[in-house]
Each structure stands twice: as C-alpha cells, then as structure tokens.
Amino acid sequence: MTNGSAMQWLVWKDFRMNRLIVFVGLILVAVPHTVALYAAWRGLGPPASEGVPPLAVFLCLSSLYGLALSEICLAFLGGNAIAGERADRSAEFLGYLPVARGRVLASKILAAAGIMALIWAPNLLILAASAWMVKPLGIGQRDLEFLWVALGNVAMTGLMFFCVAWLFSSILESPAIAACVGLITPFLLLGGLYWVSYLLDFPAEFNPAPWYCGLCLVLASLSFAAGTWYYLRRVEP
Amino acid sequence: MRIDPRSHVPIYLQIADEVRAAVAAGIYRPGEVIPSLRVLAIDLQVNPNTVQRAYDELEREGLIYSQRGKGLYVAEQGAASAHRRALDTVSRAFDQGVRCAQAAGMSRTQLDEVFQSAVRRTYGDGSQQA
Amino acid sequence: MSTSSCCEPAIELVGLTKRFGATLAVDNLSLEVPRGSTLGLIGPNGAGKTTTIRILMGVLSPTAGDARVLGTSAVADPTRVKQRVGYVPEVQHIYRWMRVGQVIGFCRSLYQESWNEETCRSVLDLFALDPHKKVKHLSKGMLVKLSLLLAISHDPDVLVLDEPMSGLDPIAREEFLDGVLRTLCERGQTVLFSTHTLDDVQRMADTVAILYEGRLLVHGNIEQLVATTKRIRVVLANGSRPDQVPAGTVWDRLDGREWLLTVRDFAPEKAQQVRALGGVDHVEVIDLGLEDVFKDIVKGQRLKGVVQ
Numbered sequence: 001m002t003n004g005s006a007m008q009w010l011v012w013k014d015f016r017m018n019r020l021i022v023f024v025g026l027i028l029v030a031v032p033h034t035v036a037l038y039a040a041w042r043g044l045g046p047p048a049s050e051g052v053p054p055l056a057v058f059l060c061l062s063s064l065y066g067l068a069l070s071e072i073c074l075a076f077l078g079g080n081a082i083a084g085e086r087a088d089r090s091a092e093f094l095g096y097l098p099v100a101r102g103r104v105l106a107s108k109i110l111a112a113a114g115i116m117a118l119i120w121a122p123n124l125l126i127l128a129a130s131a132w133m134v135k136p137l138g139i140g141q142r143d144l145e146f147l148w149v150a151l152g153n154v155a156m157t158g159l160m161f162f163c164v165a166w167l168f169s170s171i172l173e174s175p176a177i178a179a180c181v182g183l184i185t186p187f188l189l190l191g192g193l194y195w196v197s198y199l200l201d202f203p204a205e206f207n208p209a210p211w212y213c214g215l216c217l218v219l220a221s222l223s224f225a226a227g228t229w230y231y232l233r234r235v236e237p
Numbered sequence: 238m239r240i241d242p243r244s245h246v247p248i249y250l251q252i253a254d255e256v257r258a259a260v261a262a263g264i265y266r267p268g269e270v271i272p273s274l275r276v277l278a279i280d281l282q283v284n285p286n287t288v289q290r291a292y293d294e295l296e297r298e299g300l301i302y303s304q305r306g307k308g309l310y311v312a313e314q315g316a317a318s319a320h321r322r323a324l325d326t327v328s329r330a331f332d333q334g335v336r337c338a339q340a341a342g343m344s345r346t347q348l349d350e351v352f353q354s355a356v357r358r359t360y361g362d363g364s365q366q367a
Numbered sequence: 368m369s370t371s372s373c374c375e376p377a378i379e380l381v382g383l384t385k386r387f388g389a390t391l392a393v394d395n396l397s398l399e400v401p402r403g404s405t406l407g408l409i410g411p412n413g414a415g416k417t418t419t420i421r422i423l424m425g426v427l428s429p430t431a432g433d434a435r436v437l438g439t440s441a442v443a444d445p446t447r448v449k450q451r452v453g454y455v456p457e458v459q460h461i462y463r464w465m466r467v468g469q470v471i472g473f474c475r476s477l478y479q480e481s482w483n484e485e486t487c488r489s490v491l492d493l494f495a496l497d498p499h500k501k502v503k504h505l506s507k508g509m510l511v512k513l514s515l516l517l518a519i520s521h522d523p524d525v526l527v528l529d530e531p532m533s534g535l536d537p538i539a540r541e542e543f544l545d546g547v548l549r550t551l552c553e554r555g556q557t558v559l560f561s562t563h564t565l566d567d568v569q570r571m572a573d574t575v576a577i578l579y580e581g582r583l584l585v586h587g588n589i590e591q592l593v594a595t596t597k598r599i600r601v602v603l604a605n606g607s608r609p610d611q612v613p614a615g616t617v618w619d620r621l622d623g624r625e626w627l628l629t630v631r632d633f634a635p636e637k638a639q640q641v642r643a644l645g646g647v648d649h650v651e652v653i654d655l656g657l658e659d660v661f662k663d664i665v666k667g668q669r670l671k672g673v674v675q
Contacts, residue, residue, distance in 0.1 A: 006476040013473065016464065089460040095426045097477050098450035235428040235445070242569035245654040247590045275552040282544050283570045284405055285552045340600075340651050 078165030079179025095237030407572030508539030
C-alpha cells in the first residue's frame with residue numbers, strides 16, 4: 001500500500017471515509033436475518049405450505065427486507081460522496097493536490113460500489129441459499145414474477161437514493177441534507193404517481209410499478225449526470 | 238551573529254558589518270574559513286540571496302576570497318580592511334546619535350558631557366586602553 | 368529542470384480581478400515575480416491576499432485576468448500548476464483520521480514522478496514527525512511542518528505560502544523557517560508568501576507587494592522602498608498645516624505643533640521644499656523601517672477613501 005497507485009490510495013481514502021456506513025449497513029443487514037432465525041427456531045409465523053421449510057421462507061423474506069433496508073446506505077453514500085469532504089474541509093486539502101476531478105469522482109463511485117457489494121454479499125448469499133432450499137419443490141411462476149418485480153422496485157429506489165443524494169452532495173456542503181433529499185425523493189415520486197392517477201382518474205387496476213421504475217431510472221440518470229457535470233466544471237474544492 | 242530586521246540598515250549590510258566586526262575582533266583570522274552561505278542563512282534566518290549579497294560586498298572590498306569547493310576565507314589584508322570599515326560603522330552610529338541630540342535641542346557642551354560619560358562607562362576611568 | 372525559458376517570470380498576475388457579488392476582492396492586479404526571488408505579500412486583513420493566492424493555485428476562478436505560474440495559466444490548466452507548486456495554507460485541512468505516514472503515501476501517489484523520497488525522509492527527520500501519529504493528534508506546529516513537508520517533497524520550483532506561520536509559537540516558527548531556508552539554499556525556488564509579520568518580510572523577501580482593498584499599492588525592492596521612503600518631522604510655528612505638501616506624500620498628521628509627513632521617492636529637495644514653506648520652525652528627516660512604511664501607506668489610503 002505504501003507504494004500503491006493514485007487510484008488505490010483514492011479508493012482507500014473514500015472507503016475509509018465511509019467506514020461508518022459500512023458498519024451501519026452490516027448491522028441493518030444482520031437484524032432481519034436474526035429475526036428470521038429466531039422466528040424459525042421458536043416456530044413462530046403463519047403455518048407453512050406443504051413441504052416448504054419455514055426457515056427458507058423467512059430467510060427469503062428477510063433477505064429482501066435486508067436488501068431494502070441496506071439501501072438506506074446508498075442514500076448516505078451518495079450524500080457523503082462529495083459534501084462529506086466539504087463538511088470537514090478536507091476537500092480543501094485535496095483541492096490543492098494535482099489530481100484530475102474525473103479521477104476523484106471515479107474513486108468515489110468505485111468505493112461506493114465496493115461498499116454496497118460488501119453489504120449485499122451476505123444478503124444475496126442468503127437469498128440464494130433460501131432459493132436453493134425451496135428449489136426441489138419448484139417455485140411458482142407468480143412467486144418468481146413477484147420476486148423480480150420486488151427486486152426491481154427495490155433496485156430502482158436504491159438507485160434514486162444514491163443518484164439524487166449524489167447530485168445534492170455535489171451542489172451542497174452538507175452530506176446529511178443531501179442524504180435526506182435522496183431518501184425522500186423516491187417516496188415523493190411514488191406519492192406523486194398515485195396522486196396523478198387519482199386526479200386523472202386512472203382505472204382501478206392501475207399498477208404504478210413500471211411507471212415508478214421508469215421514472216426512477218430517468219430521474220436517477222439525470223441527477224447523476226447533473227451532479228457529475230457540476231463537480232467537473234466547478235473550480236472551487 | 239545577530240541581525241535586526243527592524244533596523245533601517247539593510248540586512249545585507251548588517252551581515253557584512255557583523256562579519257567585519259568578527260574579523261576585526263579576531264574571531265576569524267586571515268586564512269581561516271568563515272561560515273558558508275547555507276550555514277549563515279539558516280543560522281540568521283535570512284534569505285540566502287541576502288547573505289550572498291553580503292559576501293559579494295565583502296569579496297569586492299577584499300575582506301574575503303572564495304576557493305572553489307572549499308569555501309570562503311579571510312584575506313590576508315582582511316583584518317586591516319575590517320578595522321577601517323569598523324571605524325565607518327562607528328562613525329555612522331555617532332552621526333545618528335548627534336542628530337538625535339540636535340533634534341532634542343542639546344548644546345555642544347551637553348553633547349560632549351554625554352559622550353565623555355559614555356566613554357568612561359565602557360573604557361573605564363583613566364588610562365585603561367580597550 | 369523546466370522547459371520554459373530562464374527569463375520568463377516564475378509568477379505572473381495579469382489584470383487579475385475577482386468579484387464576489389458586489390464586493391471587489393481583487394482589483395486589476397498585475398505583478399511579476401522573477402525566478403529565484405522571494406516576494407512578500409502584505410496588506411491589511413481583507414486586502415485580497417488569500418483570494419489572489421487561491422486564484423494563483425487554481426482553486427478559484429477569477430472574474431477577469433490571468434494568473435500564470437512558470438508559464439502555465441492557473442485558469443486554463445490548474446492541475447499542472449498544482450503539480451509544480453509547493454503550497455502551504457494558513458489553516459491545514461489534512462484528513463484528520465489519516466496517519467502521517469498515510470498522508471505522505473497518499474500525496475506521493477498523486478505527485479508520482481516528481482516525488483523525491485530522499486527530500487521527504489530528510490525533512491521528516493528534521494521535523495521529527497512521527498509517521499504513525501494521527502493527524503488529529505498533531506499540534507498546530509507539527510501540522511504546519513507536515514504541510515511544508517508535503518509542499519517541498521515533490522521538488523517544486525515555486526513555493527506559495529499563505530500566512531504559514533500564523534498561530535505558531537516562536538520555536539515552531541524558527542523550525543518552520545529553518546525548513547524553508549534549507550530547501551531554498553538547496554534548490555533556489557521562487558517563493559511567494561503572504562504574512563502579517565513584517566519582520567519575516569524583511570528577513571526573507573527580496574521584493575514586497577502591498578495590497579489594499581484588492582489593489583496593488585506598492586511593488587518593488589524592499590531595500591529601495593525603505594531607503595526612499597522617509598518621514599519628515601516638521602515643527603510648525605503656529606500649528607497651522609500648510610496647504611502644499613511635497614510630491615509623493617502618502618500620509619501626514621498634524622498633532623499640535625508637530626507635523627509628520629511620510630514621503631515616497633524622497634530626495635533632499637523635498638525637505639528643502641518643506642523648509643521653504645511659511646510657518647516652519649524646524650525640519651527633520653527620519654528613516655523608517657518597513658513596518659512604518661507599510662502602516663503609513665495603508666493609513667494614507669484609508670484617509671483618502673474616507674475623504675472621497
């Protein structure tokens with residue numbers, strides 16, 4: 001590490017700056033699984049369908065819930081990305097060093113990706129294990145569809161969390177405010193969709209999910225692009 | 238060696254004066270090496286360019302000479318030249334003092350009294366030579 | 368070491384202007400710092416010293432004009448300027464959670480080929496910095512020394528120091544100056560430093576630039592400035608201030624029968640002029656030090672501003 005490349009040092013720095021988020025994320029992931037294990041051990045919960053081990057169901061649900069919970073980390077990662085260094089003014093130290101802004105951003109994205117991979121890895125492993133446990137019984141098509149739709153929504157929400165927080169992190173000096181804006185936006189969007197559907201009197205079977213996913217993707221991409229463009233053009237740290 | 242950044246005398250002249258005084262007092266004798274530019278700049282905490290100027294001045298008047306790679310040495314005639322310049326410094330100091338006296342409205346007699354008591358204080362009473 | 372010509376100034380400010388909303392922080396500032404020389408930048412608080420330095424380092428964009436270091440424009444290519452300049456800020460914001468050794472490794476990776484490991488190690492020893500200590504546990508003095516270490520370890524040709532010794536105790540000051548002088552003796556860098564301590568300017572600088580409200584009031588050789596700016600002390604017979612003042616008067620004050628004037632580009636004729644004025648009992652010419660010259664020039668500007 002003493003002789004590492006610039007990118008290695010930058011990613012290490014960004015990873016280290018977000019250490020608290022890693023810690024919190026792993027706890028957020030551990031809690032639902034702990035509850036699931038406890039419930040399975042004590043035989044709690046609704047009666048399981050024939051032959052399906054309740055543990056598998058619990059773990060599958062807790063994995064999904066854990067994934068959703070851990071997405072809060074995405075908001076804080078995004079919020080802390082640029083504004084975090086402004087809040088403790090270390091951006092002013094980095095600002096005087098000869099490093100291209102593009103590199104600085106690239107390392108932040110890499111660090112964020114690495115952190116989320118670290119937090120999701122146990123979750124995804126457990127999800128895979130629970131799927132393997134129910135595999136012999138065959139999973140219904142509807143269940144699979146539900147799973148994919150759920151994952152899709154969760155992923156899009158997470159993307160919104162990160163990208164909107166990223167934009168505000170680029171503009172503001174407060175990582176907390178940037179993270180909060182990131183957290184609120186998907187809910188505002190969802191609420192807005194329902195409100196619009198009510199006003200425009202959409203049919204009862206209206207399913208906002210695909211609209212939500214689509215809008216999330218668009219807004220997230222725009223926010224990320226805007227945040228990145230602003231930071232690259234800015235001269236001050 | 239000390240320099241006073243607040244004095245009206247430019248620092249390079251102060252350094253030159255200090256080196257001359259040291260030679261005159263016999264701290265550095267002819268043929269001996271004087272502190273290098275680097276050592277003096279760091280010791281006095283002044284810009285090396287300033288020390289260079291002082292040394293250039295001293296070299297010009299023949300007090301010191303440089304030997305490539307070996308440093309700066311006091312010239313043989315150094316001591317005499319140093320004495321001459323030391324007298325100049327004293328003369329300058331006196332000029333300033335006399336001007337102050339005049340500005341304060343002192344008469345010649347008063348000024349002479351002040352001078353005599355200062356000499357007595359430093360050189361002692363009677364025939365003791367400095 | 369550099370590819371540009373030896374006659375090109377190391378630092379060039381060309382019509383530099385910076386506006387913050389309605390405030391003009393830097394007003395059409397132009398000056399040059401020749402290679403190998405040291406410029407002391409002085410001025411009252413808020414004169415625009417730090418703003419100018421920020422623009423020079425490429426972390427602030429000017430409203431108009433350009434700032435060039437070794438031929439490279441800080442506006443057009445700030446990264447290249449940062450590569451070639453050793454910078455020490457007034458307040459250090461180094462990552463507090465990093466250890467000294469990690470900070471050095473971090474910076475080494477960013478300066479890459481320019482980094483001189485030998486210089487780094489010798490300065491580390493000179494300053495007795497502990498590589499395992501966390502930055503948040505360093506005293507102000509050690510923090511500034513670390514900042515200087517990072518600034519000189521990549522062998523820059525230009526050093527920019529923004530009030531580097533503010534808040535340092537006398538021993539830390541001496542140690543810091545020691546570090547600067549050692550590298551200066553070795554490499555003969557061009558130095559631009561801003562300070563409130565005029566003693567440091569007289570010790571370290573060849574030339575001085577006085578800023579006031581973003582404008583350059585004076586720029587020139589310190590010795591010359593001090594030698595040619597004199598105070599004339601006049602005793603007036605009836606305490607009435609004459610209407611005429613000699614050319615180059617930057618400040619004057621009447622206190623009872625005593626009239627003090629500070630005159631730039633002094634020549635004995637100016638003293639004669641004053642003697643020839645009516646109601647003058649006695650005229651005396653006083654030498655000034657840099658601090659008095661600075662204060663009188665600034666006070667004179669302030670009064671001008673008030674009158675207008």
